[in-house]
Amino acid sequence: MPSLVFEKRLQRQGFKLIAGVDEAGRGPLAGPIVAAAVILPLSCRLPGLDDSKKLTPLQRERLFVEIKRQAIAIGLAAVGHRQIDKINIGRANLLVMELAVLKLKIKPEYLLLDGGRYRVALSLPQMGINGGDGRSTSIAAASVMAKVTRDRLMAEYHLRYPEYGFDRHKGYGTRRHLLALARCGPCPIHRRSFYPLSALP
DSSP states (O other): OOBSHHHHHHHHTTOOOEEEEEEEOSSOSBSOEEEEEEEOOTTOOOTTOOOGGGSOHHHHHHHHHHHHHHOSEEEEEEEOHHHHHHHOHHHHHHHHHHHHHHTOSSOOSEEEEESTTOOOSSSSOEEEETTGGGTBHHHHHHHHHHHHHHHHHHHHHHHHOGGGOHHHHTTOOOHHHHHHHHHHOOOTTBOTTSTTGGGOO
């Protein structure tokens, strides 16, 4: 379960405004990648918080409201399917996290990123943590904010392209999604650089 161990350790080193950063939507065949940066007070209480992938939609929605209520600052950003195809998903992943940090109304003093290899191109001290969304409260909060925001976007896309079932699989390559692709072909929000779309003429 996530805790404030990393944040409290950094606070003892003199850092007060620590932002957790995470993304949602790296793997889907359609839609944007979304990232969140969240600065929490170290007095925050978020019972039930965990890596967003381990939570039910109802749990995530409840935590989304609670994180918004308690957070010092939240930054949200999205990079769309066209840019993902243009620069590749790895670069889009780093870019969207950077943009989320820049959206914070209060400048953080330190960044905690989900993923040990990740560093964003900002002149801020930062640390990547493997499995960070299950270890750091700030990163877990960012994970929830990013996931709920992206899921809501995909539900809106479902209204535009109902034949694909985006409200259920959120663009991931499920059997239902692949069958819809075979039947209907790609729609405007599909990532053409992702297989099997990249194999289409």
